Amino acid sequence: MPSPTTWQIRGRELSLERPLVMGVVNVTPDSFSDGGRFQTSSAALAHAARLVAEGADIVDVGGESTRPQGAEVVPTDEELRRVLPVIQTLAAERPELVISVDTMKAAVAEAALAAGAHIVNDVSGLRLDAEMAHVCAAAGAGVVVMHSRGGVTDMATFAHADYDDFLAEMLAELAERVRTAERAGVPRAAIAVDPGIGFSKRTEHSLRALACLERLTPWGLPIVVGASRKRFIGQLTGQANAAQRVYGSVGAAVMAYERGAHVLRVHDVAATRQALDVAAAIRDAGADR
Numbered sequence: 388m389p390s391p392t393t394w395q396i397r398g399r400e401l402s403l404e405r406p407l408v409m410g411v412v413n414v415t416p417d418s419f420s421d422g423g424r425f426q427t428s429s430a431a432l433a434h435a436a437r438l439v440a441e442g443a444d445i446v447d448v449g450g451e452s453t454r455p456q457g458a459e460v461v462p463t464d465e466e467l468r469r470v471l472p473v474i475q476t477l478a479a480e481r482p483e484l485v486i487s488v489d490t491m492k493a494a495v496a497e498a499a500l501a502a503g504a505h506i507v508n509d510v511s512g513l514r515l516d517a518e519m520a521h522v523c524a525a526a527g528a529g530v531v532v533m534h535s536r537g538g539v540t541d542m543a544t545f546a547h548a549d550y551d552d553f554l555a556e557m558l559a560e561l562a563e564r565v566r567t568a569e570r571a572g573v574p575r576a577a578i579a580v581d582p583g584i585g586f587s588k589r590t591e592h593s594l595r596a597l598a599c600l601e602r603l604t605p606w607g608l609p610i611v612v613g614a615s616r617k618r619f620i621g622q623l624t625g626q627a628n629a630a631q632r633v634y635g636s637v638g639a640a641v642m643a644y645e646r647g648a649h650v651l652r653v654h655d656v657a658a659t660r661q662a663l664d665v666a667a668a669i670r671d672a673g674a675d676r
Contacts, residue, residue: 390647394609395576396505396529401444401485403609406644406663409445409487409652410438411615414469415452415461428472435477439484442660447508447652448473448499449489453543453586460539466495471502478503487531491539493518500526508611508652510535510542510586512564513571520571530573531611534561534583547587554599557582557592565608579609579650584639585617593619597639600646613652614639615659637662645670 394401401407414431435446450469451461461469470488477486487506488499493516496507500522506529513520513532523530534557536547550556561580568578580603582596593614603610614620620635621627633655640651640659644666653659 389607390604391576391607391609391649393576394529394579394649395527395574396485397500397527399485399505401529403649405667406648407444407650408442408656408660408663409447409611409613409650410435410441410443410656411652411654412438412446412448412473413452414448414450414473428476431473432476435473438656439481441657443656445485445487445506445650446477447487447489447506448477448504449508450495451490451492451539453510453539463492463494466490466492467498470495471498474499474504475502487529491515491519493522496528497522497526500528505529506531508581509533510581510583511538512561512583513567514564515539520568520573523568523577524572527577528573529577529579530568531579531581532561532564532568533581533611534564534586536560536587542586545587545589548589548592550592553588553592553595554602557596558602561603562606565606575608579611580606581611581613581652584612584614585619588619590619590622593617597643597646600643600648604647609649610647611650611652612640612643612648614643615651615653615655633658641666 412435448470450466486504487508488504489508491511507523508531510533535542584593615636616629616632620632624635626632637658641662
């Protein structure tokens with residue numbers, strides 16, 4: 388099956404002819420990557436504006452951290468309090484902007500979609516809330532289905548990172564999550580897949596997933612990769628501080644794009660956008676050789 392050229396998201400057709408950058412807006416006090424710098428609505432909105440100015444095609448707004456150490460479930464009402472004002476304001480002030488909500492709760496997804504979001508980015512792969520796929524289908528939302536194991540408190544740890552054949556198991560589990568979305572009525576054209584870099588994966592697993600990203604290409608679905616500032620980059624570069632992993636993150640994004648990724652979810656938009664534009668130009672220059 389050929390690589391997709393568009394992604395259907397709530398009445399919009401998002402072109403995949405160039406690599407897209409999804410900028411991260413964590414409206415949380417405990418994010419692993421930015422330490423709660425944008426936990427107020429005003430700070431989050433200012434950050435979103437900066438990401439758009441730097442070249443973000445999509446803004447991904449999340450109110451629940453899945454950090455590797457000490458992640459806790461956020462009550463639904465608190466998650467709504469964090470993300471809804473940001474999404475509502477972005478949708479009202481920037482109607483052209485594509486907005487994603489990063490949530491594992493159907494109630495949060497439903498409210499965010501009503502407020503103007505276009506995409507639901509569920510890092511549980513529709514596992515943790517049985518209503519999530521139905522909510523997405525009813526709203527016509529774009530859906531990012533990610534591979535992970537476990538719950539909020541341990542999915543980003545190594546607690547479930549035991550595999551007999553990592554690649555085969557990851558692909559089989561992710562394929563089942565896609566089938567779950569389709570059974571609930573989500574059109575295949577609205578589904579994107581994410582191998583879940585760093586989620587229930589040791590460094591060797593994350594590297595293997597990125598190196599073999601082309602195994603997802605035959606599915607004919609948009610491929611999303613979120614390797615930005617992840618722990619494996621810190622282990623490879625010796626950077627314990629997540630904010631100091633920019634260069635390694637950009638390298639991972641470019642290699643993911645070269646292996647078939649369409650959407651790169653990142654914290655450092657300007658650096659990634661520039662690198663991807665150059666990578667895309669080089670690829671295009673060699674397309675007719």
